[in-house]
Amino acid sequence: MSYEDWFRKDRLPHIFCAGCGNGTIINCTLAAIEQMDWKKDDTVFVSGIGCSSRASGYIITDSLHTTHGRAIAFATGVKMANPNLNVVVFTGDGDLAAIGGNHFIHACRRNIDITVVCMNNQIYGMTGGQGSPTTPKGCLSSTTPYGCVESPFDLSELAIAAGANYVSRWTSYHVKELEKAIKTGFETPGFSFIEALVQCPTAFGRRNKFKQVSDQIEYMKAHSLLKAKYDRLVESGEPVPTDMFIVGELAHRKRPVMGAKP
Amino acid sequence: MKLAIDETRCKGCNLCTKVCPYHIFQAGKKPNKKGIVLPELDRPERCANCRLQYLYGRTLCGVCQLTCPDQAIHWVDEEPYEPMKVAIEY
Numbered sequence: 001m002s003y004e005d006w007f008r009k010d011r012l013p014h015i016f017c018a019g020c021g022n023g024t025i026i027n028c029t030l031a032a033i034e035q036m037d038w039k040k041d042d043t044v045f046v047s048g049i050g051c052s053s054r055a056s057g058y059i060i061t062d063s064l065h066t067t068h069g070r071a072i073a074f075a076t077g078v079k080m081a082n083p084n085l086n087v088v089v090f091t092g093d094g095d096l097a098a099i100g101g102n103h104f105i106h107a108c109r110r111n112i113d114i115t116v117v118c119m120n121n122q123i124y125g126m127t128g129g130q131g132s133p134t135t136p137k138g139c140l141s142s143t144t145p146y147g148c149v150e151s152p153f154d155l156s157e158l159a160i161a162a163g164a165n166y167v168s169r170w171t172s173y174h175v176k177e178l179e180k181a182i183k184t185g186f187e188t189p190g191f192s193f194i195e196a197l198v199q200c201p202t203a204f205g206r207r208n209k210f211k212q213v214s215d216q217i218e219y220m221k222a223h224s225l226l227k228a229k230y231d232r233l234v235e236s237g238e239p240v241p242t243d244m245f246i247v248g249e250l251a252h253r254k255r256p257v258m259g260a261k262p
Numbered sequence: 263m264k265l266a267i268d269e270t271r272c273k274g275c276n277l278c279t280k281v282c283p284y285h286i287f288q289a290g291k292k293p294n295k296k297g298i299v300l301p302e303l304d305r306p307e308r309c310a311n312c313r314l315q316y317l318y319g320r321t322l323c324g325v326c327q328l329t330c331p332d333q334a335i336h337w338v339d340e341e342p343y344e345p346m347k348v349a350i351e352y
């Protein structure tokens with residue numbers, strides 16, 4: 001018995017590009033679900049529009065492939081109609097941060113008992129590499145050919161500020177840690193938000209000096225700063241490197257929950 | 263148990279060559295009939311999970327399987343009386 005049983009095997013291989021990190025995040029999510037003793041009939045996967053949101057179509061449970069940005073709105077409806085279901089949302093950064101940002105912050109505010117796995121590839125991959133709200137400053141995309149000048153969205157900080165119960169961020173390099181984080185997110189009642197930075201070799205990597213898939217993986221490995229180390233740096237007053245992003249469990253608290261299992 | 267790469271699923275991204283602690287996966291040279299260069303297995307009998315999965319009753323390392331974005335890496339049971347090589351590293 002392994003998480004391979006959760007795939008719709010007749011749909012594989014999936015349509016993601018060679019080296020796309022979305023498949024890794026699906027593996028980690030299913031490996032976490034496998035440890036949770038959930039039944040396939042009681043689990044619902046909801047997703048919006050985008051590369052990452054095709055993930056729910058490859059999993060052999062009830063799944064909803066909804067309109068752009070409205071994945072969390074549909075998931076709220078599913079959870080409110082039947083609180084016994086386990087609802088997991090797959091979403092991307094363009095889906096969650098750009099068009100669905102309002103649904104996201106209000107789901108955090110209400111603290112609904114769902115788990116959101118955001119595959120943040122920092123670009124609109126499916127439509128041809130346009131700049132998204134999370135494109136880092138100075139990165140090239142097809143709509144920012146001289147480098148992005150806007151400040152990117154920090155989705156985890158946004159979720160913490162809006163009131164999510166569990167927030168953590170990992171990358172597609174940290175597979176075991178990501179699996180544990182998703183499992184903790186499933187166990188935590190209330191809104192759990194797991195941001196997974198993934199590589200996009202086709203739209204992001206080839207414009208930003210990552211010629212090979214592994215180059216971007218090496219970048220994520222080298223530029224991730226553990227939360228504990230960040231806290232130590234802040235405590236001792238040492239300067240925090242500006243080009244690094246924080247990974248780890250960013251928030252874990254017990255706010256009142258809406259739609260918890262009776 | 264032994265390691266196997268599913269030829270119908272692998273897209274040749276070579277991420278497995280980066281993550282294996284034993285460097286069992288090596289970048290391949292020849293494209294197959296779909297034009298995809300599959301990674302080659304270098305002495306796969308060194309894989310800890312192949313030998314000890316049944317003994318411990320759980321997947322031991324499994325990072326290659328988790329990392330593979332195309333779900334191409336898996337373990338298959340050996341045929342009865344299949345000749346086995348044992349690699350000992352000092």
